[in-house]
Amino acid sequence: MGLNSNFFGFLSVIFRLGDGDWSTEKSYVCTWNLDRRGFNPNHPDVVLDVASSVMCLAFHPSRPSLLAGGLFNGEVLVWDTSRTDDPHIGRSGLSVDSHMDAVYQVRWLQEVPQSHRLQLLSVSSDGKILVWQMEKEGQLVLHNGFALVSQQMPSNSKVNKHGWGDAAVGVTCLSSSHFDPSVFVVGVEGGYLLKCSTAVQTAALATVTSSIPLKAPAQFAFSPHGGPVYSVDCSPFHRNLFLSAGTDGHAHLYSMLQEKPLTSLQLSQKYLFSIQWSPVRPLVFAAASGEGELLLFDFGRSSQKPSLSIKQTVNEKPVYCLEFNRTQTQLLAAGDGDGMVKIWQLSSDYTEQGAREMNLLDELAGAAAD
Incomplete structure (x- = not known):
């Protein structure tokens, strides 16, 4: 879905x-x-x-x-x-x-x-x-x-050290x-x-077939998750910050400037299927969990725990996807394993930017230099 x-x-x-x-x-x-x-x-x-x-x-x-x-x-x-x-x-x-x-x-x-x-x-x-x-x-x-081939992975990764040679590296998400x-x-x-x-x-290895030359980007x-990454989202408010979510149930906050995540949050005992920054609140993001929860996280309130957990499915069917509405910013949609799309209306706590919010975001990103 x-x-x-x-x-x-x-x-x-x-x-x-x-x-x-x-x-x-x-x-x-x-x-x-x-x-x-x-x-x-x-x-x-x-x-x-x-x-x-x-x-x-x-x-x-x-x-x-x-x-x-x-x-x-x-x-x-x-x-x-x-x-x-x-x-x-x-x-x-x-x-x-x-x-x-x-x-x-x-x-x-x-x-x-x-x-x-x-x-x-x-x-x-x-x-x-x-x-x-x-x-x-x-x-x-x-x-x-472009094409990702294991032999052409960056030197600081272990992808090219498993004897995969020129095997393709499967892409699951992009931001x-x-x-x-x-x-x-x-x-x-x-x-x-x-x-x-x-x-x-740089040209991708010739084993990748195409009518035009593909490049190695x-x-x-x-630093990796414990399993495949299902979702990644670059911050709309800070050039160096991005979020990721994967099968290990963790959400990672990264800086473009360092290898290790600034923080790693275990938000699910199962998979995290989707993660997205708020388009209007620099410190807020939402995540969709394998336990049927829609999680809202506000770094201005806590650096470790979600500020709101919405039970989307009563039978713990996964929430597979979510999307903020960039025009009607109080709306958040999510689709789940029951085949249902639900529209949630957010309070002003999640739609109105605080006075020092951008400063706090800069401080959060500044941890990369510490």
Whole structure:
């Protein structure tokens, strides 16, 4: 299940989590508009029928009718939900350029000024980070790309010391810096967080097949989680801070300036599936747990314990995803293992920035230099 909010509402993707071939299992992408007159939570405004399991979704940041999705079979699709006849407007297809494994995240990039072409990025467990450009014919064409190969991992990681040679390092999540668009952080299946750059010129090893040369972006490795990383998010308020969450149940707060996390918080005895900074409170983040809880953490109140725990599911089904609404900032959506999307309304404690909040965030980040 995936979740993403836009200016008007939210969406969810639904598929079966049980047995079966995920590459051929149909799934449904549903959108709701919370501001629509006659809003009915049991009847979505748009239902998109997809032939393979949809793993991730992303609304375009300024054109909210445009929606990108990544599939289990490696494809990337684009829909225009304002079109009632045929919303499907773009497809990467399956070729030597496409992902060979499931797509775990898609993200829109800034449009190319000269061509006004739409661009988006996708990451996969096949180790590739691909940049797609929308062509007029409705095809997504590979425009740029990167690949993580174990032999080319940073020297301060142990990924390249396990005898894996030139094996691909599966990418599970990505977040770009809000202050430098060339910098991004990825989480990988081995538990590492890698600082990467789009400005690199080093070619990825030739074992990674593609019609265009792929580059090796990894520059620095951070101390790993105890298992695969499921979510990473760069702070929108501080250039050096980012959060991560993984299968070890820990949330890590890192500085770009040092290898070890500034703090490690065990927020779940099971997995943490998603983590995200508040778009309006610099010291606040939310996390989704395997015990069915939605956790809100405020560093201004405590450096060790969540300030609020919301029991989303009574049967301890996991909360898989969450999303702050960046326009209606009092709203927080979360999707769970019961197939439910719940919208929570936050109090002003979590939506109004305190007087010294940025100073406290700077102090927190300053611990990296101590």
